Amino acid sequence: MSAAAHGDGLDWIDVAPADDLVGGGHRVYEADGRFVAVYDVGGDLYAIEDVCPHDGNPLADGPVEGLEVICPRHGARFCLRTGAALCPPAYEPVQTFAVERRDGRLRIGIR
Numbered sequence: 621m622s623a624a625a626h627g628d629g630l631d632w633i634d635v636a637p638a639d640d641l642v643g644g645g646h647r648v649y650e651a652d653g654r655f656v657a658v659y660d661v662g663g664d665l666y667a668i669e670d671v672c673p674h675d676g677n678p679l680a681d682g683p684v685e686g687l688e689v690i691c692p693r694h695g696a697r698f699c700l701r702t703g704a705a706l707c708p709p710a711y712e713p714v715q716t717f718a719v720e721r722r723d724g725r726l727r728i729g730i731r
Contacts, residue, residue, distance in 0.1 A: 630718055630729035638721040641665075648680045651717070651728040658719055658726070659700055661687060666700035667719035667728055673705070673712035 635649035635658075646659040648670050655670040657680035670680045672691045682692040687700045696710035703713040718729030 628718070628729065630731060632720075632722075632727045632729050634725050634727050636726045638724050638726050640726055646680060646684065648678070649726075649728065652730045654730075656717055656719075656728050657689075658728070659684060659689070661700065665719045665721070667717040668698065668700060668703055669715040669717075671714065672696060672698075672710060673714060674710040679714065 633651040635651055641647050641658055641660050644660055646657055648655050648657050656667050657670040658665060658667045670678050672679050672693065674691065674696055675693060677693050679689050679691055679698065682690045688697045688706060689700060690697050691710065694709050696708065697706040698704065698714050699706060703716040705711050705713055720727050
């Protein structure tokens with residue numbers, strides 16, 4: 621789907637069937653050359669870049685508590701909704717992305 625058709629200025633990238641991610645899980649997809657971790661939390665979708673700004677390693681292997689993902693290497697926490705770093709050793713946020721289920725597909729919105 622093009623950005624113009626969606627009317628939001630994003631490039632929507634089709635990454636998987638909509639049912640690829642259900643029931644509180646998460647998966648990592650490649651979108652526009654980036655690895656994006658998509659989380660289903662209580663039926664709501666959240667997408668963040670799958671890289672800890674503290675050390676450059678993946679975040680998606682870490683546990684999720686509520687709307688927070690915990691870096692598996694050093695324990696930094698990040699808000700899935702905003703990308704904010706919530707505790708040291710990370711101080712920089714992770715990038716967030718729009719994400720949706722539409723027409724039976726899972727899509728990530730990239731600027």
